[in-house]
Amino acid sequence: MSATLGIIDLGQTPDPGFREELARAAPGTHILSEALLQDFTDAQVIALDDPEGVFPIHFPLPGGGRVSIPLAHFLPRAQAAVDRLVVAGADVVVITCAGDFSSVRCSVPLVLPGRLSAAVVAAVLPGAAVAAVMPTAGQVAPSVTKWTALGLQPQVRWRVPAGEDPSAERGWRQLAQEFVALQTAVTVLDCMGFDHRDAAVLRALTDRPVIVARELAVQVCASLLRGGGIDAPSALGQLSLA
Structure with a gap:
């Protein structure tokens, strides 16, 4: 059954x-x-x-x-x-x-x-610099609080998922450059609206692991x-x- x-x-x-x-x-x-x-x-x-x-x-x-x-x-x-x-x-x-x-x-x-992805990163990369991406500006501050409470060093930004805005790739490229400059260890797409399309761009541009909550x-x-x-x-x- x-x-x-x-x-x-x-x-x-x-x-x-x-x-x-x-x-x-x-x-x-x-x-x-x-x-x-x-x-x-x-x-x-x-x-x-x-x-x-x-x-x-x-x-x-x-x-x-x-x-x-x-x-x-x-x-x-x-x-x-x-x-x-x-x-x-x-x-x-x-x-x-x-x-x-x-x-x-x-x-x-x-x-x-959301708690699942945060717990996984905290377990495998304790204390790491983490790039987290949210879908709205209003989610940035709560996200910083979440990651900081787990002993991580968050760099949180927001972008509209590619599935909702096909023209968003330019913004992803800019974001990827920023994360590389900040030397983050991993990027977390911390919204269920993000999918393989968003992850593929970031993986290609940052050469760093990307965890997709979805x-x-x-x-x-x-x-x-x-x-x-x-x-x-x-x-x-x-x-x-x-």
Whole structure:
């Protein structure tokens, strides 16, 4: 019997790209989906737009345009979605956002991409100079706090993912030059909107390793699911590794 993964997306619709990557990494996985704004109209979503809020989550609207909604709007909805997925039979749950959802409780493994990537870097490169890229300016300061708390030396910048702006490659080239000059040891694309296109540019231009939160989340989910899911006490049911 295949394992079941509960996927929580923040927007109005599921992210097909994440599901395609997961299907390649863990074929046969049964998927349960929740989209936290699935019952919202475009107008209702736009009304929540607040780029100056605390840790604004940035994503495109299905009808065109982009919005930035503060993380706090999603936390209670995320908890409710986790509870529904667990009741529905999810063996593992993932929130497809690298924001701080550590307050969300779950009785099965809960994969939190932002904490996962940070914990991996802190474990393998303790004290290193880390280049972290976020999708909005409003996420830069919280990101600096996160990496500094782990004993790392962060250089945090922001860029729009290539999937949302095909002309963004020029900006990536400038950013790569800056990171090379700063002698950072690794670059972390710390948003689920970044993918192989963004990573490829940075790898080619910096000749340094690039960790993509999205890729790491897929691999961790796949590893858990290949075992058919695991029973996790409530104290350990959150795979944040930090």
